[in-house]
Amino acid sequence: MPSVIISGAGVAGLAAAWWLARTGWQVQVVERGADLRAGGYMMSLSGPGFVSAERMGILQKILPYAYDVKENVYRDRQGREVVRLRFHEFTKGLNHVAMRRTDLVAALAQDLPEGVDLRLATTVTAIENGAERARVTLSDGTTHEADLVLLADGMRSPLRSTFFAPDEACLKPMGYRFAVYDLEDRLGLGVDFASYTEPGHIVEYYTLTQGRLAALHVWCSDVSGPVPADERWSVLAQVCARSNTIVREQMEIARAEGVVPLVDDLSLVELPTWHTGRVMVLGDAAHCLTLISGQGAGMALTSAAILADELAHLPVPEALRAHDARLRPSILRLQARSRKMAGMFVPRSAFAFGLRNMFLRHVPRKWIGRYFLNAVHSEIAAAQGPELKQDQRAA
Numbered sequence: 001m002p003s004v005i006i007s008g009a010g011v012a013g014l015a016a017a018w019w020l021a022r023t024g025w026q027v028q029v030v031e032r033g034a035d036l037r038a039g040g041y042m043m044s045l046s047g048p049g050f051v052s053a054e055r056m057g058i059l060q061k062i063l064p065y066a067y068d069v070k071e072n073v074y075r076d077r078q079g080r081e082v083v084r085l086r087f088h089e090f091t092k093g094l095n096h097v098a099m100r101r102t103d104l105v106a107a108l109a110q111d112l113p114e115g116v117d118l119r120l121a122t123t124v125t126a127i128e129n130g131a132e133r134a135r136v137t138l139s140d141g142t143t144h145e146a147d148l149v150l151l152a153d154g155m156r157s158p159l160r161s162t163f164f165a166p167d168e169a170c171l172k173p174m175g176y177r178f179a180v181y182d183l184e185d186r187l188g189l190g191v192d193f194a195s196y197t198e199p200g201h202i203v204e205y206y207t208l209t210q211g212r213l214a215a216l217h218v219w220c221s222d223v224s225g226p227v228p229a230d231e232r233w234s235v236l237a238q239v240c241a242r243s244n245t246i247v248r249e250q251m252e253i254a255r256a257e258g259v260v261p262l263v264d265d266l267s268l269v270e271l272p273t274w275h276t277g278r279v280m281v282l283g284d285a286a287h288c289l290t291l292i293s294g295q296g297a298g299m300a301l302t303s304a305a306i307l308a309d310e311l312a313h314l315p316v317p318e319a320l321r322a323h324d325a326r327l328r329p330s331i332l333r334l335q336a337r338s339r340k341m342a343g344m345f346v347p348r349s350a351f352a353f354g355l356r357n358m359f360l361r362h363v364p365r366k367w368i369g370r371y372f373l374n375a376v377h378s379e380i381a382a383a384q385g386p387e388l389k390q391d392q393r394a395a
């Protein structure tokens with residue numbers, strides 16, 4: 001029986017475990033966290049990610065946790081309405097589902113076939129990458145042999161630099177940072193989103209279950225790199241210094257609760273190859289697309305399915321090459337799109353901000369709806385491409 005060791009029990013790692021265990025592999029997954037609850041932000045699946053979730057039968061399991069967002073009202077610093085987006089107008093007829101990342105991860109973990117060895121609070125400490133097998137040492141002191149090692153441990157994959165490239169060479173900051181956290185809901189938005197937008201910064205709020213509210217900030221930043229946990233609120237306080245009072249109030253509520261926000265860069269990961277010998281990078285560790293693409297988790301699910309498809313009929317080295325050839329065109333298109341769209345989502349200068357708002361305020365609603373509908377379709381087309389359409393027909 002071929003065997004795989006997967007570092008990281010996020011979307012990519014669990015999807016790979018799910019597929020490989022079902023296609024006859026012995027699977028061991030190690031996860032640094034003591035549980036799988038980190039990263040509870042809202043995300044959506046559409047295009048190939050939606051199809052992959054459907055193929056796995058995971059879609060049905062996440063539907064009870066899905067969010068049906070009606071509209072998003074954008075306001076400026078003074079609280080004046082910039083635009084009101086009715087989601088149903090531009091998602092009509094589209095297959096898509098919005099849920100929290102934690103709910104997708106929980107559904108994947110619960111659906112793992114029996115026999116998958118999932119070890120929490122454990123990391124890979126060393127890998128000997130042989131021609132036929134890899135020898136892996138774990139932080140619990142055990143060593144294991146495997147036919148394949150998957151590094152699915154996110155954008156800041158710690159072992160990537162040993163086998164692929166140092167972070168300075170493959171992490172490409174886009175000049176933005178993001179923060180996510182949740183807090184007691186005092187806004188009562190119901191099923192709607194509320195966004196506060198200002199030059200170089202946007203904040204989105206949405207209601208979670210159990211009286212909680214989620215916040216997502218994205219802002220322009222000339223500095224990049226991990227932000228230590230004890231500095232995150234002061235970084236955010238600086239970003240929000242001139243924001244609408246509601247924004248500053250929500251931040252203070254969360255800070256007073258002792259919540260630690262997740263803060264990181266919007267960085268693409270660019271690597272010329274995703275495999276070397278018996279070691280492969282998967283998901284954000286291989287090709288982070290950033291939240292701007294709206295397809296990172298979807299492509300992680302799709303990538304895992306393609307990998308399992310190829311491993312089912314090819315020896316490991318050929319299968320890894322075939323996976324790369326099938327997935328890469330979509331990834332390159334989505335990364336190019338992320339670069340292009342970031343400025344639209346968060347205009348940097350006051351001039352670009354004013355211009356965008358003038359467009360949103362004065363152009364007929366019907367045109368705005370059509371503009372967003374086109375944007376969603378072009379995102380899905382970039383993700384899908386002819387290579388993946390073929391794959392889904394085959395499925």
Ligand SMILES: Cc1cc2nc3c(=O)[nH]c(=O)nc-3n(C[C@H](O)[C@H](O)[C@H](O)COP(=O)(O)OP(=O)(O)OC[C@H]3O[C@@H](n4cnc5c(N)ncnc54)[C@H](O)[C@@H]3O)c2cc1C
Nearest residue numbers: 008010011012032043044153154283284294295296297298
């Ligand atoms: C705010 C936000 C909104 C987003 N919205 C969307 C969206 O709408 N649609 C979409 O498709 N995508 C979206 N994305 C992107 C999506 O979340 C990622 O692309 C996806 O989660 C990548 O999955 P992954 O498994 O590769 O990495 P991750 O989800 O980052 O998982 C990596 C896992 O590895 C673990 N780990 C880290 N280091 C180690 C180690 N040394 N040893 C063991 N384990 C380790 C981590 O704890 C984690 O469990 C969004 C991202 C953000 C931040």
